[in-house]
Amino acid sequence: MQMREDDWQGDPNDYLKQYVNNQRKDYEIHISEILCPNCFRTNLHQVDEHDYHCEVCAYDFIKVNNAIRFK
Numbered sequence: 001m002q003m004r005e006d007d008w009q010g011d012p013n014d015y016l017k018q019y020v021n022n023q024r025k026d027y028e029i030h031i032s033e034i035l036c037p038n039c040f041r042t043n044l045h046q047v048d049e050h051d052y053h054c055e056v057c058a059y060d061f062i063k064v065n066n067a068i069r070f071k
């Protein structure tokens, strides 16, 4: 991480907090509202337009006609 002194006049800790929050936002975008149809323990991560992945059971899924199918 490069801190640009010209752009940031505040507390370095605040800068870091803001940076972490932005990272978290990016991460959440990729979690879909689809519950894993295999383990039912977590929501699927959307990795591509039609591709989904479960972090818990490590299965890959594909969305076909609004239905989630095993790959």
Ligand SMILES: [Zn+2]
Pocket (backbone or CB within 6 Å): 036, 037, 038, 039, 040, 041, 042, 054, 055, 056, 057, 058, 059
């Ligand atoms: Zn799963």
